[in-house]
Amino acid sequence: MNEIRMQTKLSPAQVEADVRRALEEDVGSGDLTASLVPAEQRATATIICREAAVICGQPWVDEVLRQVAPDAQANWLVQDGERCSPGSKIVEISGQARALLTAERLCLNFLQTLSAVATKTAQYVAAVAGTRAAILDTRKTIPGLRVAEKYAVRCGGGKNHRMGLYDAVLIKENHIAAAGGLTAAFRAAQALTQPVDFIQVEVETLGQLREALDAGVTMVLLDNMPLQTIREAVKMAGERCSLEISGGVGLQTLRELAETGVDRISVGALIKDIKAVDFSMRFADKPVERG
Structure with missing residues (x-):
């Protein structure tokens, strides 16, 4: 995986x-x-x-x-x-x-x-201690200081998501719409001539998650899902893919989100709201x- x-x-x-x-x-x-x-x-x-x-x-x-x-x-x-x-x-x-x-x-x-x-x-990082969830950053950085700010995330015990558009594929809502659907976008990513070992697909519903699993996606980003839906998504995915949460994550709800069993939680506020x-x-x- x-x-x-x-x-x-x-x-x-x-x-x-x-x-x-x-x-x-x-x-x-x-x-x-x-x-x-x-x-x-x-x-x-x-x-x-x-x-x-x-x-x-x-x-x-x-x-x-x-x-x-x-x-x-x-x-x-x-x-x-x-x-x-x-x-x-x-x-x-x-x-x-x-x-x-x-x-x-x-x-x-x-x-x-x-x-x-x-x-x-x-x-x-302290708020999710003892769970399987890792804390990740995003690309919501000050222009020109991304490397520095992502280094700071690592100093705080977090992990880095992709550095930029060049080192990973993250298929988001607008990519899916422009490419003609989730599966079509994922197949296009698999067909890239440039070797890519990081292909992640963002989903907003359990129906999209089911389609992603059927297509063979192994990294899924759950975008702005309610807590109960996230729990259902974890059960649905099982060990077939890794799951990441993004969107509206704050310290008040962080522990509860981590305890759903997701693998990663990406937080834009680590850098953009300091x-x-x-x-x-x-x-x-x-x-x-x-x-």
Whole structure:
């Protein structure tokens, strides 16, 4: 039976590109305010997390420093995927004061966003603990930051659904309508010349599920089905296919949904409905001696 594949490696090239875009947006031709600080001045700064969170963003912070402050030294006190309590020191950084000032907001932006995704994912993962259901993300991501946000989902204990339109087939409502029916769309997917080991079909009714099973579909997405219908779908499918739930999933009903016996629950809110985690960078009161 097909399974959702989990991306395990983070591409340094992707992280570099994310940071390069962020620098172009924020720094542009130069940091005017940081230029007020003497060029030879050095400093030590600490990034602090102001609330309980699952930390995520180290590769992006390290890359910001590499591009902006290549001589800076970072000592990470909390690693990606680890929990911290309010007031925790996350990383201590020493280097050229101007460069650290320029890097400050970008480092915090990556940390506050990615840690928010990781923290929310961890809440959902904890809610289904002990069931067979895995928590997955969706493609509802900030344009240009999908790799980063899906990495954050993994740091929170979740799994990744497809990365994009290129690495899997997900036959949804509009595909079925445009292709002339569920079975026709599935047969077309099976006939693709490009090798595809991930073909999933979305269904909205038990009748569609029955058609999918008869067609030999092994991965089915139950879209916005009521709880009792999901229970009936699990009984109908048995071990003939894996079942995933999507649509309107929240923490209040998550446990009950997981206990129906589905294999996966995909949650758009892991990424698109987050509240940034509160981080701050504080420079040491006593400046480091100028070099």
